[in-house]
Amino acid sequence: xxxxxxxxxxxxxxxxxxxxxxxxxxxxxxxxxxxxxxxxxxxxxxxxxxxxxxxxxxxxxxxxxxxxxxxxxxxxxxxxxxxxxxxxxxxxxxxxxxxxxxxxxxxxxxxxxxxxxxxxxxxxxxxxxxxxxxxxxxxxxxxxxxxxxxxxxxxxxxxxxxxxxxxxxxxxxxxxxxxxxxxxxxxxxxxxxxxxxxxxxxxxxxxxxxxxxxxxxxxxxxxxxxxxxxxxxxxxxxxxxxxxxxxxxxxxxxxxxxxxxxxxxxxxxxxxxxxxxxxxxxx
Numbered sequence: 001x002x003x004x005x006x007x008x009x010x011x012x013x014x015x016x017x018x019x020x021x022x023x024x025x026x027x028x029x030x031x032x033x034x035x036x037x038x039x040x041x042x043x044x045x046x047x048x049x050x051x052x053x054x055x056x057x058x059x060x061x062x063x064x065x066x067x068x069x070x071x072x073x074x075x076x077x078x079x080x081x082x083x084x085x086x087x088x089x090x091x092x093x094x095x096x097x098x099x100x101x102x103x104x105x106x107x108x109x110x111x112x113x114x115x116x117x118x119x120x121x122x123x124x125x126x127x128x129x130x131x132x133x134x135x136x137x138x139x140x141x142x143x144x145x146x147x148x149x150x151x152x153x154x155x156x157x158x159x160x161x162x163x164x165x166x167x168x169x170x171x172x173x174x175x176x177x178x179x180x181x182x183x184x185x186x187x188x189x190x191x192x193x194x195x196x197x198x199x200x201x202x203x204x205x206x207x208x209x210x211x212x213x214x215x216x217x218x219x220x221x222x223x224x225x226x227x228x229x230x231x232x233x234x235x236x237x238x239x240x241x242x243x244x245x246x247x248x249x250x251x252x253x254x255x256x257x258x259x260x261x262x263x264x265x266x267x268x269x270x271x272x273x274x275x276x277x278x279x280x281x282x283x
Contacts, residue, residue: 007032010048011059012040013263014271016110016219017071018059022261023215024075028085041271041278072102075212087211094210101141102216108134113224116232117276118283124232131224135242138217142244163195170195170256191254218252222262223272230269231276 009025009032011018025032037048037058044056051060051067061068061077068077079088088095109131116127170192177185228236239246252258262268 006062006064008035008062009033009059010035010037010045010051010062012037013261014268015040015058016223019219019261020071020212020215021059021061021074021078023219023257024078024087024211026257026261027087027211028078028082030078030082041274072099072106072212072216075215079212089210098210098213101138102213104134104137105216105220109138109224110220113220113227114279116224117227117272118279119232124234128228128232128234128236131236132238132241135237135245139242139245142248166256167192167195187259188256191256194251194254214252218249218258221249222253223268226265226269226272231272 007030009018009021011021011034013019013022013036022034035047037045040048040058048058048060049056051062052058052069055069057069059069059071059074061074063077063081068074075087079086088098112127112131112134116124116131119127170188173188174185174192177188225236228234237246237249263271
């Protein structure tokens with residue numbers, strides 16, 4: 001087990017790349033100090049600049065005084081340093097495959113979302129078409145990975161164990177709030193029902209095959225859908241055209257850990273709008 005006493009993460013919950021790392025740390029149950037980079041769009045703290053002098057970007061992991069930058073590099077470092085509860089699959093081919101699709105999202109999906117964020121009305125349709133073409137590949141990946149989640153055998157046992165782990169904090173929360181009524185309590189009851197139903201059914205939901213890729217795709221798509229719906233005022237996701245992807249996205253959005261990582265929607269939207277203004281000011 002690696003030394004955990006001096007582990008810090010510089011990031012922001014309004015940054016999808018930071019959310020990937022936060023999710024991985026939670027999945028592996030690694031204790032760390034989170035250093036919120038509040039105004040990273042306009043102001044860089046001294047610690048961030050010193051830790052990542054090349055790009056001056058978040059996230060940055062500092063382990064025993066040594067800084068590691070770039071979210072995907074951090075995720076692999078975490079998996080190699082804390083091998084328990086792996087977030088990448090053990091098979092070398094599957095690990096390479098996950099890296100490929102994670103890079104695909106970062107190279108194709110995320111940049112298109114950034115262009116949509118500042119696009120003029122006459123440019124939006126073309127960008128949406130491009131994004132949907134790329135999403136077709138992701139739809140097919142989910143179809144191919146139908147054996148990874150809730151399948152029979154070792155993989156199914158592993159995933160069922162993961163579902164039971166997700167149930168633990170939910171059950172504790174509901175026990176502590178027994179008899180109380182609120183929107184959040186109702187959400188947790190619904191989340192428990194979804195997870196319990198999944199434990200009773202086999203081969204009902206497929207995913208991208210590993211924690212890393214699920215996190216990369218979800219946080220990227222969550223932000224992209226906010227950009228398309230709230231900023232560009234365009235519906236990007238056709239449930240008929242992307243049925244597997246839509247189902248996976250809906251299931252993943254109910255994940256207790258993910259919902260606790262993401263900031264409130266209004267705060268996130270304000271941050272995205274600020275990014276758009278900052279980007280437009282450089283044109």
